[in-house]
Amino acid sequence: MPPLPSSWLLTPDELREAGIRLFGDRPGWQSRLAEATGVDRSSITRWLGGSIPVPLHISLLVRYMLRYGPPGQALDSGQPRPPAG
Incomplete structure (x- = not known):
């Protein structure tokens, strides 16, 4: 299995x-x-401080929450959230 792109990992600033x-x-x-x-x-x-990288599964979960909302938050239509502007 090929390695996953490093761009999938959140940086401390992105987190x-x-x-x-x-x-x-x-x-x-x-x-x-x-x-x-x-x-x-x-x-x-630790992740915010950069002492260890944000794990892939956390990076993916946070990206998911940015798109669909945090756990327990009601979603109006099941559609992705519009980008913050």
Whole structure:
């Protein structure tokens, strides 16, 4: 099986932008992102700091949430969200 493109992995800056877009630019967004992705908040902190890369499955999950919304959020039509502008 060929390797997956590295562009699928979120950078720390992309993860930060995604977390803020999903949960707002206010205290607690990192904790909400950790809960939504099923990881400990310390993992989010390490990924944001760049000490370890964001794992592929988390990158894909966050990209999915950006498109369709975080878990438990009602979707109006099942259609992808329009890009934030």
